[in-house]
Every structure is written in structure tokens, then in C-alpha cells.
Amino acid sequence: MTSDPGPHSGHGHGHFSGPTPVGPIAARVVVGLLVAIAIAVLAGAAFLWPSRAHIEIPLPFQTAGGGAVTTEAGTIIAQDLAPCGSPSAGRAFTGDPAPPPGNAYECRRSIVTIESGPNQGTRTLLEIVPGPGQPDLRVGEKVRLVRQTDSSGATIYSFNDYSRALPLGLIVAAFAVAIVAVARWRGLRALLGLGIAFGVLVVFTLPALLDGKPAMPVALVSGAAILYAVLYLAHGVNLRTSSALLGTLASMVVAAVLSVVAIRMTHLTGLSEQQNADVQAYIQHVSITGLLLAGFIIGSLGVLNDVTITQASAAFELAAIDETATRRTVFASAMRVGRDHIASTVYTLVLAYAGGALPLLLLFSVAGGSIGDVLTGDAVAIEIVRASVGGIALALSVPLTTAIAALLARPPAYRSAAVPGPRRSGRHAR
Known part of the structure; x- marks a missing residue:
């Protein structure tokens, strides 16, 4: 210099x-x-x-009401293989899910605690039929739940994706360091x-x-x-x-x-x-x-x-x-x-x-x-x-x-x- x-x-x-x-x-x-x-x-x-022109939300990304998809955080706390068709599937509830009526085919049932949104602190039930392309959920995993309303105005939840915020944040932080x-x-x-x-x-x-x-x-x-x-x-x-x-x-x-x-x-x-x-x-x-x-x-x-x-x-x-x-x-x-x-x-x-x-x-x-x-x-x-x-x-x-x-x-x-x-x-x- x-x-x-x-x-x-x-x-x-x-x-x-x-x-x-x-x-x-x-x-x-x-x-x-x-x-x-x-x-x-x-x-x-x-x-x-x-x-600033408004662009309509494409159909695959709409909720049943035509709005943008809203997701909430959740954690899987229990899982079993049991008959599908429980009235509690996709609904917010406390305690245990209601049993399914009659004899239905079996599916993988996951009880998820809802950790954000208006029903935070309650639970919901995910029923997933095992097969190719279906998520293999495990107890303790963090997930994202789609929250929308049905034709009667009731709130229903469904699986959206795995929650990757923490692992992605750690990987990006390691990259930056x-x-x-x-x-x-x-x-x-x-x-x-x-x-x-x-x-x-x-x-x-x-x-x-x-x-x-x-x-x-x-x-x-x-x-x-x-x-x-x-x-x-x-x-x-x-x-x-x-x-x-x-x-x-x-x-x-x-x-x-x-x-x-x-x-x-x-x-x-x-x-x-x-x-x-x-x-x-x-x-x-x-x-x-x-x-x-x-x-x-x-x-x-x-x-x-x-x-x-x-x-x-x-x-x-x-x-x-x-x-x-x-x-x-x-x-x-x-x-x-x-x-x-x-x-x-x-x-x-x-x-x-x-x-x-x-x-x-x-x-x-x-x-x-x-x-x-x-x-x-x-x-x-x-x-x-x-x-x-x-x-x-x-x-x-x-x-x-x-x-x-x-x-x-x-x-x-x-x-x-x-x-x-x-x-x-x-x-x-x-």
C-alpha cells in the first residue's frame, strides 16, 4: 500500500x-x-x-372461498393406523378425536396440535391413506396446515407441507458463517x-x-x-x-x-x-x-x-x-x-x-x-x-x-x- x-x-x-x-x-x-x-x-x-393492478389468485392456489391459502403451524403428537372417517378429521377439537362411524378402510391418522391462528392450543386430526406421493408423517415432526372454511362456514384444516423454517435457517446461517x-x-x-x-x-x-x-x-x-x-x-x-x-x-x-x-x-x-x-x-x-x-x-x-x-x-x-x-x-x-x-x-x-x-x-x-x-x-x-x-x-x-x-x-x-x-x-x- x-x-x-x-x-x-x-x-x-x-x-x-x-x-x-x-x-x-x-x-x-x-x-x-x-x-x-x-x-x-x-x-x-x-x-x-x-x-399496482390487481391480479386474481390462480385457481390451484385458492381456498374454497376464493381467497389466498392461509397456513398455520402444527406439531404431530400422536399417530396410529385406524379406520378413516372420523367426524374430527380436519376440525379443531380438544381431547381425543371422535371415532369413525361404521367400518371404513384404514388410513394413517395423525393428531396435530395447532400452534398458531385463531384455534391455537387445540388439536386437529389428519387422515392420510398410505400410498405413493403421500407424506410419511411421524410423531414430533413440525408441519404446516392449510386453514380454510367450508360451505357451512366451519374452519377445517389439512396437511400442506413440512415446516422447514428452522432447518433452513440453520443451513443458511451455516452458509453465511x-x-x-x-x-x-x-x-x-x-x-x-x-x-x-x-x-x-x-x-x-x-x-x-x-x-x-x-x-x-x-x-x-x-x-x-x-x-x-x-x-x-x-x-x-x-x-x-x-x-x-x-x-x-x-x-x-x-x-x-x-x-x-x-x-x-x-x-x-x-x-x-x-x-x-x-x-x-x-x-x-x-x-x-x-x-x-x-x-x-x-x-x-x-x-x-x-x-x-x-x-x-x-x-x-x-x-x-x-x-x-x-x-x-x-x-x-x-x-x-x-x-x-x-x-x-x-x-x-x-x-x-x-x-x-x-x-x-x-x-x-x-x-x-x-x-x-x-x-x-x-x-x-x-x-x-x-x-x-x-x-x-x-x-x-x-x-x-x-x-x-x-x-x-x-x-x-x-x-x-x-x-x-x-x-x-x-x-x-x-
Whole structure:
């Protein structure tokens, strides 16, 4: 962090800004470009900002009365295998449930204490017929109960899902502790950026898509806002980070264009996925292909960010180690690092998508169809196109970001003006 008393001692970029002085023209161009893009992102967000229009709750998510589903907390305190049909099933009661009338078929009965809502402190009875897809409830487990009213106005309860708040909280806390313990303040800033990214998706992206706004501009604005937040928070406001940001933004646009071309060429519908089919059936003003496109764009950001920040750092560090190296030398050396990174990251990208499609591939494997039909079917083709588009954008991001970083790490005429003697070698490596 010490400064050199030579003619370039006043560059003042410190540890985060890069090891070498940067020409004022290059700095102005970078700052000007990023400021212009930021203004465009803000204008786009203002133009695409979702309205306050009311959207009806889709039928599968409605209660019997047409409202939103309300859930309450519960704990299973007793369980047995007995005849179904108890009048207490789904009702709030105290004491023991009423016996079923007559001889009914057997089911797994669970007595659940209701721990929230208007009937807190009472019990209810869940009757579940054992079979594939039915929950295997056990005594002591925490569950979520759907609370709704029937046609007579009585409150009834039914099983909704397992309660995962505590275990999920512990897992997320362990993740945060591990990140902060290893990366310290930078890790904490990265977690803050992750929170901002989630906020952008919840506050802007999803409401704008629900409002019927075009998916590609929404995804690009959302992605750019996320990148500005996560990169500058995690890596500091400096030219090294700025070069990575420029490379990532350009690569994101490439990914968007490739996604549009690939979706149109392959005629992907997305209707092979149940969630997309539900969206088309119940939220008809939302484009399914638009959702696919937005998913492709936003899904590529993480891996692009990883590669571009690594390439920018490599170029700046290589320029610091050898202050006599030209831009061409810095670029060539950083590209050797980038090729290794591409090879390893492509494996990660493809295997991540393949892992997500394993249940689908398993079903196809027992269906007796040909491997060609499986691979070209809509469901698997989506994952193939997603991985391919991400891989192309990833490959193009490496030379693009490396070139930007090499330009910034080695300003014009730096070799002749900034290296009067060998004593300066490595002075700014830290």
C-alpha cells in the first residue's frame, strides 16, 4: 500500500484498484460507459416498473372461498393406523378425536396440535391413506396446515407441507458463517449483494413479468442492477472491478441475443414443465417463452460473474508482476488462465443442469423411447439449450473481459514512461 516517490506515485488506487497506474483517458472512458449504462438501467427500471393492478389468485392456489391459502403451524403428537372417517378429521377439537362411524378402510391418522391462528392450543386430526406421493408423517415432526372454511362456514384444516423454517435457517446461517469466516468483510459484502439480488427479483423482476412487461428488457434491467450491486459490493469500486463489470454486462447481452435465437430455432415451448403449464393456464397474459428467456439470462449471471472477475484480477496481477510486459503479453498470459477456467466451469455448468434434470431423465429411461426422442423433447432440450447458451456466453466473456482488463492494467506508453529502472519491479504488486 506504500506509494512510490516516482512520477506515478499519485495514482492512489491501493490494494483493490489494481497494481499499476491507469491512464486518465481509459479511466474516463470506463467510468463514462458504466455511468451511461447505469442511467439506462435506471430509466429502463422506471419505464418497466410494474403497476399496482390487481391480479386474481390462480385457481390451484385458492381456498374454497376464493381467497389466498392461509397456513398455520402444527406439531404431530400422536399417530396410529385406524379406520378413516372420523367426524374430527380436519376440525379443531380438544381431547381425543371422535371415532369413525361404521367400518371404513384404514388410513394413517395423525393428531396435530395447532400452534398458531385463531384455534391455537387445540388439536386437529389428519387422515392420510398410505400410498405413493403421500407424506410419511411421524410423531414430533413440525408441519404446516392449510386453514380454510367450508360451505357451512366451519374452519377445517389439512396437511400442506413440512415446516422447514428452522432447518433452513440453520443451513443458511451455516452458509453465511462459512463465507464470512473465510472471506471476512468481502464475504459479508458478497452476502449483502446476494440479498440485494434477491430483492431485485422479488420487488421488480417478478412483479414486472406478472404485469405483462416484455421479458427480455425486464431480464436485462434486472441482471444489470444485480451485477452493479454484487460486483461493487464484493470487490470494491475500482477499475479492476469495473473491467469485470463491463465484460459481464456485454456477455449478458450476448447471452440474451443467443437465448432469443436458440428459443426460436428450437421452438421451445416450456410446456413440458408443470409450473409453466400452470402459468399458461391461469396467468395467460404472461408469455411462457418470455419466462424461458428471462430464466436463461438471469441464470447465466452467476457463472459469468465468476469468470469475468477472475479474468480481470488475473490481468491486473500479471501486469503488476512484470511491469515491462506489454498489453499483448498481459492479454496472452491472462487468456491461458482463462482457458483453464473455461474448461472447468463448462463442466460445472452442464453438470448442474444435468443434475436438475435427473428425475426427468429417469422417467424417460423407463418409457422405452429412443435416446434421440428423449434429447430432442421439449423438457430435455430446454436444459441443453440453457447449458449451451450459457457455455457460449461464458467462452466469449473470457477474451472480452481480458481485453478490457489488459487495456486498463497497462495504459498507453506505460512501459517507456513508468519503468526507469529495475528497482521499480513489483513495487505495486500488493
